[in-house]
Amino acid sequence: MDKRFMEMACEEAYKGIKDGDGGPFGAVIVLNGKVIGSGHNTVIKDKDPTMHGEIAAIRNACKNIKSFSLEGAEIYTTAEPCPMCLGAILWADISRVYYGCNRHDTESIGFRDNAFYNIIGNDQTICQEFDREKCLELFNQYMKNKDRKSY
Amino acid sequence: MDKRFMEMACEEAYKGIKDGDGGPFGAVIVLNGKVIGSGHNTVIKDKDPTMHGEIAAIRNACKNIKSFSLEGAEIYTTAEPCPMCLGAILWADISRVYYGCNRHDTESIGFRDNAFYNIIGNDQTICQEFDREKCLELFNQYMKNKDRKSY
Numbered sequence: 001m002d003k004r005f006m007e008m009a010c011e012e013a014y015k016g017i018k019d020g021d022g023g024p025f026g027a028v029i030v031l032n033g034k035v036i037g038s039g040h041n042t043v044i045k046d047k048d049p050t051m052h053g054e055i056a057a058i059r060n061a062c063k064n065i066k067s068f069s070l071e072g073a074e075i076y077t078t079a080e081p082c083p084m085c086l087g088a089i090l091w092a093d094i095s096r097v098y099y100g101c102n103r104h105d106t107e108s109i110g111f112r113d114n115a116f117y118n119i120i121g122n123d124q125t126i127c128q129e130f131d132r133e134k135c136l137e138l139f140n141q142y143m144k145n146k147d148r149k150s151y
Numbered sequence: 152m153d154k155r156f157m158e159m160a161c162e163e164a165y166k167g168i169k170d171g172d173g174g175p176f177g178a179v180i181v182l183n184g185k186v187i188g189s190g191h192n193t194v195i196k197d198k199d200p201t202m203h204g205e206i207a208a209i210r211n212a213c214k215n216i217k218s219f220s221l222e223g224a225e226i227y228t229t230a231e232p233c234p235m236c237l238g239a240i241l242w243a244d245i246s247r248v249y250y251g252c253n254r255h256d257t258e259s260i261g262f263r264d265n266a267f268y269n270i271i272g273n274d275q276t277i278c279q280e281f282d283r284e285k286c287l288e289l290f291n292q293y294m295k296n297k298d299r300k301s302y
Contacts, residue, residue, distance in 0.1 A: 142260060
């Protein structure tokens, strides 16, 4: 836990809000005490709802170390990750998250993270199973490839 | 609900597994009966853990319609969205998800979606609040900008 890394995450976020890129969210990824990636929210600038600070930092770090796994890394982020970003953090094998503001702070400045946690933790009423048989055939085809890589 | 769109999502996924791009996951986004975006998993190819089929399709659709909101759209996806992708779907304002295989099917072919749902729905032991005061200053700065756009 190192305050310098949270300062860097804040600097990223300040850069983003100054330029109107998106919300006040920046992130820095640290492996063995060294920054391997950083990023800030660019949802507005890129017209891309997936470009949160953590996603930007993960993509940057993966590019820098040429791997889809950031095993052993930590992420410093200016706010508690939303479900999308926490999911991305888990897929990236990041083992530790330090966040500044929590989901209620984020709600109080107009963002939906907390509402989305409630949807994802409860009935996912927007989702419906459909045509499973066809997709199981696809899964079976995938399993026939013995050289497939896990992630 | 239209089987042709699930067929297109499957075609996307078959293309991806044939080329070794990633897992058997494809998605198609439909607005007013028309496909506005599509994509498949490229985690292996792009060395990017965030490039799931749904994320690829959302990014493609947003680029095509030049908006970070896909309000009113539906997504057809070969498997139940993981928490990352369901989060992205919510941020993109997609109101309906049709998925083929469910999270248990996906677990049975070696993916961690179900495990991640358990983490996100319960104690998020990998997350820890840290240096909140500094980040609240950042949030306050953001709120001073009266021209900020919501998303």
